[in-house]
Amino acid sequence: MKPSKTWVIVVAVIVVLVGIRMSIGQGMARAYVQRVDQSVEVKANEAHGASTEKWTEWHPVAPKKFEAAQKADPSQTKFAFSWANTIGLWLAAFFTLAIFSFLYRDNPGYRLAEAVIIGVSAAYWGVIGFWDTLVPKLFGALTPTLVHDQVLPSLPAPTTGQVVAMYFALALGLMLLMRLAPKGGWISLWPIAFIIGVTAGLKIVSHVESDLVAQTVATFDPLVQPVVGTEGGWMLWPTIWASLANILLVIGVLCCLTYFFFSVEHKGVAGRAARVGIMYLMITFGAAFGFTVMGRVALLAARIEFLFDDWLWLIDPAGKRIVEVASAVGSMLCWW
């Protein structure tokens, strides 16, 4: 059997299983909401008198709450099926599967999901940039009355220094945009130089303080690290382990530094030290790789958990549904 046919069968089996899951037990992938009536007392001011503002919010709720309420009173209106949230749930499942489908090969579903993610991310960053940076910081300093009256009534009035700083920031921002102009692109080099200068100034000090000095100090630990017990004496094994850790740390630092010290040919003692240094580096890379795998598997597990729990209703760790999920899975397997 050719691999392509095999994979068509694998996908077909998955589609059939999802179809079966939809038709047995409670079905799958439905979202419910609960009506919550909200109100707030608005204090009187010069423009209007005191009043009470009321509105209704619909909060997501577990299916079992809807089912219990429906069982008690079929005409209840507190809980309701949510088309919007259900469509959102199906879209989330579709996009998750579309992204996974790239593992088989590139396809229109994957490209659609990719384009949607990029578009939504760009739009979201644009909105965040405007409302969380430009409005409170720039407009809040340059047009404080407008921002205070229309958007952020609690925003403190800017000081003169802040206003001057924001005019400076506005000028730098406009200069940066000159990069897009057909002529005068060189003007954008000035704000870039300013950004690089400030960043370098901040980073150099902090790196020297926290990475160079503090890390060097942390390496100068005594080779013998006594671990004192509750009775005041040295504890043998903890002392041995702590001392061994410090000895390995010092050896590792010296050997790794030797490996990166190219003024001396890596022969003899220097060569052997450099070789030990390589081993330390390899162990470090291995640990980094292991942690990366762990992180990626955790993300994969989270998505599969979403598909099994919220979409397929195969598992129910949080007890969101009434029917025993194990029985649904069992009946599905029996059917199969």
Next chain:
Amino acid sequence: MSKFITILEGLDRRWIFLAMAISVAGPILYIGITGKTLPETPTPAARAVYKEIEALSPGTPVLIAFDFDPASGGELTPMATSLVHQCAARGLRMVFIALWPLGPQLIDETIKRVILADYPNLKEGIDYVNVGFQSGNEAVMKVMLTDFALAFPITKNGVAVGDVVALKGIQRASDFPLLVEVCAGYPGAKEWIQYVISSSGGKIKMVTGCTGVQTPGLYPYYPVQLNGLLGAIKGAAEYESLVNSSLAPKDSTAAIPAKYLEAQRRMGPQLGAHLLMIALIILGNIAFFAQRKSKVRATS
């Protein structure tokens, strides 16, 4: 043997993807149905996080930074939940901030999941406050060192920080004895250490929960500059078990809510995936050495 090696050499990588999917999905189904999780033994780094929070007396202000987004939620949400769970149980004054734009929404979700659900006696604005997001990365950290209100003038709900009871007595970052950081990248724990912890002269302690990718880069800071570290989902599971065992009522047989077992549930798929990875590495090495041996034979 040679036929087996030939199959390995020509194996379609998609079979490996399928095997990985099954090795992750199988334990999720099993744990999801049975509710059983793997036992965890907390390491010193996870214990240190627990001890640092436990050492604070009730009412002490603690700065909790959510510097991540939903893309890393699979790893970081469980540790964020447990961290807030312990802080709420301890009665600490929680001040939530975010230097990532999606942080405030994740803070709200965690508050809803933990504080509103299990600690309804805690009042917003008094016992906890979501100050929200501020753009500027390291610049915000530097400003916080001298003037907290200048870095965060208003809360997420638009209230001036000077009017928030939970922020009473907070002038600068060093007024928080502990910084709890949950991070997924830049800006994150490394920047907090570089710009705040190192500059505070030891006044602020810091514990962090981070993604697996960041963990090796943060270990050199522990335990001197970083007082506790939760590395990836493993660290989250260790800390979760520690918090659950300490907060579970001694005389009750009530089950621990599923939201407080999220990290421990995810260790099952980790086991399956890692066993598969080890098997693949061994098979890959067998294929490599067999191929090299056959080449040597062919040459000689």
